Amino acid sequence: MAVSKRIVLHFPRSCVDQPIIYRLVKDHGLMLNILKASVSPNEEGLMVLELSGDRENYEKGVRYLTDIGISIQPLSRDINRNDARCTHCGACVTVCPSGAFVVEPVSRKIKFLDKKCMVCGMCIRACPPRAMEMRI
Amino acid sequence: MTRTLAEINEKIRKGQAVVATAEEVIGIVEKKGIEKATRELDVVTTATFGPMCSSGAYFNVGHSKPRIKLGGGNTYLNDVPVYTGFAAVDFFLGATAMPDNDPRNRIYPGEFLYGGGHVIEELVAGKNVRFVGTGYGTDCYPRKKIETTINLKNINEAVLFNMRNAYQNYNVGVNLSDKTIYTYMGMLKPNLGNANYCSAGQLSPLLKDPYYKTIGIGTRIFLGGGIGYVAWQGTQHSPGALRTENGVPKRGAGTLAVIGDLKQMKPEWLRGVSFLGYGCTLTVGIGVPIPILSEDNLRYAAVKDEDIFAPIVDYSDAYPQRKPDVLGEVSYGQLKSGKIEVKGKEVPTASLSSYSKAVEIAQTLKDWIQKGQFLLTEPVAPLPGVEAGITFKPLDERS
Numbered sequence: 001m002a003v004s005k006r007i008v009l010h011f012p013r014s015c016v017d018q019p020i021i022y023r024l025v026k027d028h029g030l031m032l033n034i035l036k037a038s039v040s041p042n043e044e045g046l047m048v049l050e051l052s053g054d055r056e057n058y059e060k061g062v063r064y065l066t067d068i069g070i071s072i073q074p075l076s077r078d079i080n081r082n083d084a085r086c087t088h089c090g091a092c093v094t095v096c097p098s099g100a101f102v103v104e105p106v107s108r109k110i111k112f113l114d115k116k117c118m119v120c121g122m123c124i125r126a127c128p129p130r131a132m133e134m135r136i
Numbered sequence: 137m138t139r140t141l142a143e144i145n146e147k148i149r150k151g152q153a154v155v156a157t158a159e160e161v162i163g164i165v166e167k168k169g170i171e172k173a174t175r176e177l178d179v180v181t182t183a184t185f186g187p188m189c190s191s192g193a194y195f196n197v198g199h200s201k202p203r204i205k206l207g208g209g210n211t212y213l214n215d216v217p218v219y220t221g222f223a224a225v226d227f228f229l230g231a232t233a234m235p236d237n238d239p240r241n242r243i244y245p246g247e248f249l250y251g252g253g254h255v256i257e258e259l260v261a262g263k264n265v266r267f268v269g270t271g272y273g274t275d276c277y278p279r280k281k282i283e284t285t286i287n288l289k290n291i292n293e294a295v296l297f298n299m300r301n302a303y304q305n306y307n308v309g310v311n312l313s314d315k316t317i318y319t320y321m322g323m324l325k326p327n328l329g330n331a332n333y334c335s336a337g338q339l340s341p342l343l344k345d346p347y348y349k350t351i352g353i354g355t356r357i358f359l360g361g362g363i364g365y366v367a368w369q370g371t372q373h374s375p376g377a378l379r380t381e382n383g384v385p386k387r388g389a390g391t392l393a394v395i396g397d398l399k400q401m402k403p404e405w406l407r408g409v410s411f412l413g414y415g416c417t418l419t420v421g422i423g424v425p426i427p428i429l430s431e432d433n434l435r436y437a438a439v440k441d442e443d444i445f446a447p448i449v450d451y452s453d454a455y456p457q458r459k460p461d462v463l464g465e466v467s468y469g470q471l472k473s474g475k476i477e478v479k480g481k482e483v484p485t486a487s488l489s490s491y492s493k494a495v496e497i498a499q500t501l502k503d504w505i506q507k508g509q510f511l512l513t514e515p516v517a518p519l520p521g522v523e524a525g526i527t528f529k530p531l532d533e534r535s
Contacts, residue, residue, distance in 0.1 A: 042315060043326070087185065087407060087419060090487040091322050093474075094330035103474065108491035125247060126323050128187060128409035128419065128488070 004052035006035070006075035007062075008119060011045035015069055028061035029053055036118045038097040046097065048075060048118045078135040079119055081112045085131035095126040137174050138430045141514050144178045151508045157498035158182040158339045158426075158437060165438040170431050173438075179505055179512065180437040182341040183358070183423040183497035186334050186489030187409055189320070190300035190371060191231040191418045193256055193398050196292040197267065199225055200284075205277035209270035213255045213286075220269075224277055228297075229255060231418035245318040245413025253418030254408030256296070259288050260360070261403040294398035296360055296406070300370035302422050304342030304390040305377075305446055308333045308466060308485075310478055313452035318413020322488055324451055331448065331476055331483045336494040337468030338441045341424035342390045346383045346436055347522065348375070350426050352515025357394065358423030358501045361405035363510070364396025366424075369519045374528040383436065386445045386465060390519065394422065405497070421493065423501040427512050442469035448478055458530065 011020075016039055024030045030053040039045035051058065065072060088110045092101045100116040101123070103109075123132045147153040154177050156164055161180045165173045195218075206220040211227055215235040218227040233252035240246050259265055264285040273280045288294050309321030309332045317324050322332045337343065345351045355366040370391025377389035405421030428434050448463040449455050466476045471485050504510035520526055 040326070085407075087490045088492045089186070089419075089490040091332070093486040094325070094332070094484045095323055095486070103472075108472070108495070125245075125412045128322075128411060129407050130249070130410060 001055045002052065003055050003058045004050065005058070006048065006050050008073045008075055009047045009049065009065065010071045010073075011039070011047070012069050013042055013044060016041060016043065016045045018068065020065065020068070020070070023064060024051070024061050028057045028064065030057055030061045036098055038120075046120050048120075073119075075119060079114070079117050079121065079123065080133050080135050082131045082133055085129045086110070087129050087131075089128065091126055091128055092123040092132065095122050097122060137171065139178070140429070141427050141512055144427050145511050147178055148505055148508055148511055151506070153178045153505055155179045155181060155502045155505050157495065157502055158344050159495060159498065161434070161438050162338065162440045165434065170435055170438075174428060174431045174434045177428045177434065180344065180426045180428060180434070181423060181498040181501040181505070182339055182344045182426060182437075183421070183494040183501065184302055184336040184340045184489060185405070185421045185493035185497060186336070186419060187320075187411070187417045188298060188301045188420045189232050189417045191296070191298035191420055192229055192252065193294060193296045194226060194228045195294050196226050197286055198292050200279060200282055202279045203277045204269060204271045204279035204282050205274055206269045206271055208272050209280075211267070211269035213265050213267055214250070214258070215266070216250070216252050216255050231256065232415050234416055241413060247412065248410045248414070248416040251408065251410075251416030253406075253416055256398070256418055257403050257406055257408040259294065260398060260401045260406055262288065288399050295395060296364065296398045296401065297367070297393075297395045298420065299393050300372060300391045301394050301420055302341050302370070302392045302424070303335070303388050304340070304346070305385045305444070306333065306335045306388050307449040307455075308446050308471065308476075309451045309455075310448055310463065310483065311452045312450045317452050318411070319451045320411055320414050321451055322486070323412055328478050328481050328483050331471075331478065331485045332488055333446060333468075333471050333485060334488040335446065335468065336489055336491055337444055337472070338439065339491065339494045339498055341422065342392070343384060343444055344437045344439065345426050345433075346379070346385060348390060348519040349433055349436075350429065350515075351392070351424055352518045354513055354516035355424065356510070356513045357396075357425075358421070358497055358504075359394055359396040359401070360398070360421055361402030362396055362398075362400030364394050366392050366515075367395040368393040372528060373520060373526065375520055375522050375524060375526060377528075380443070380445060382439060382443055384439055384444050387447055392422075421497050423497040425501060425505060425510070425512055440469070441472060442467050444468045446471070448476075
């Protein structure tokens with residue numbers, strides 16, 4: 001039976017130099033579509049994938065990823081802004097890898113575009129008043 | 137054309153004062169010219185809302201029965217330690233104080249979720265705060281331990297007293313190294329991944345009165361949602377900093393020490409905040425009125441973002457090693473466009489100071505003045521100006 005899921009991969013530094021995409025395709029026969037990726041040397045990496053294929057292969061592929069130390073979350077989580085705490089400073093704007101925070105040019109208020117959010121969670125700890133929350 | 141502060145206050149009392157925010161005044165002067173605008177305008181309201189670490193509050197909680205002398209022991213508000221080296225029940229809580237058991241940066245980068253700034257925010261929100269104190273016991277203060285809760289409405293005094301706020305200009309922080317760094321300028325991504333700035337620019341109080349001609353000791357201000365006063369020049373006040381031809385400092389220059397009754401203030405304008413890997417602090421809302429006494433004075437108040445410049449500083453090496461290197465200067469107009477150029481690279485910008493909240497403060501102060509609720513004060517003494525020859529001293533270690 002075929003499956004297709006959207007997942008978020010968090011890589012430790014040690015995995016950044018491994019050809020994981022190649023392995024998923026070659027060794028496990030999976031199809032994938034990279035929705036977002038933020039990977040640089042000596043940094044923790046983050047990737048959002050749409051992964052599809054035969055269920056058995058999908059499970060083997062996921063096992064391969066977790067075995068090498070990558071943590072996987074389904075993209076069913078949700079980041080929410082607590083508007084009562086947000087001060088519209090803008091500290092989130094350049095931290096977000098997917099451009100989900102936009103400064104409105106006239107009011108200088110920060111707009112949160114949740115459609116662009118890939119639920120990486122980078123904004124949560126970068127927000128000084130801690131207005132960004134993860135909902136599961 | 138000149139006018140006096142007394143004339144302005146007379147108009148405020150009658151509800152006739154003409155007030156503009158420091159943002160609105162830019163367009164007014166562009167449209168009407170300096171002469172006409174000076175004739176029409178009485179007051180310009182400036183404001184800023186940003187993290188200001190040299191903030192804190194002092195308290196007198198009253199005497200327990202039997203009495204305790206907190207000095208010499210340890211006292212905590214919601215586990216955050218306060219300084220008690222005063223008379224028996226007076227103490228000072230600093231914005232960046234954190235619980236003894238906070239892991240700090242042992243797990244790097246530390247989160248610093250709760251500290252003095254958060255306690256101040258909770259107190260002004262009307263919440264009860266856990267008060268635990270120990271003393272060594274004396275003949276007149278025999279008690280050695282107390283554990284109770286305090287609430288702002290039940291204690292004698294609670295006074296916000298910030299020794300350095302409202303910096304006249306500030307650095308733009310970048311990171312030239314190849315790893316992410318966590319600073320008081322926020323998270324700075326490697327290889328010039330972002331540039332963070334922290335000033336309200338054209339709305340910021342001291343940038344609109346660059347030579348401290350109207351803002352001085354005793355100036356009545358909006359502080360944390362209540363009324364406060366300029367108490368003194370702030371620490372590190374450095375009027376001799378580099379300036380552009382229009383007189384506006386291009387580096388961190390003047391600062392304000394401010395004071396006000398915490399009981400009047402609001403949590404919306406005193407916000408406990410956390411900087412990943414750096415620490416916790418307090419975001420403070422300040423609004424300062426500038427009386428329009430002369431054309432010169434209005435010309436300064438009408439300076440716009442495009443004409444105010446800030447230095448770009450590398451926080452991976454130059455800042456921590458106290459090197460004087462500056463990577464360039466950019467205007468707040470450029471910073472607010474969302475990107476600047478540093479070493480030939482386009483770098484996205486973000487602000488740590490909330491411009492939209494600063495606009496709200498400037499509007500609130502304007503409203504108070506228009507309704508006759510807020511009169512302007514003549515400074516009782518000026519802040520030290522350029523002529524004071526103050527230099528910003530480093531600490532050089534001696535053997």
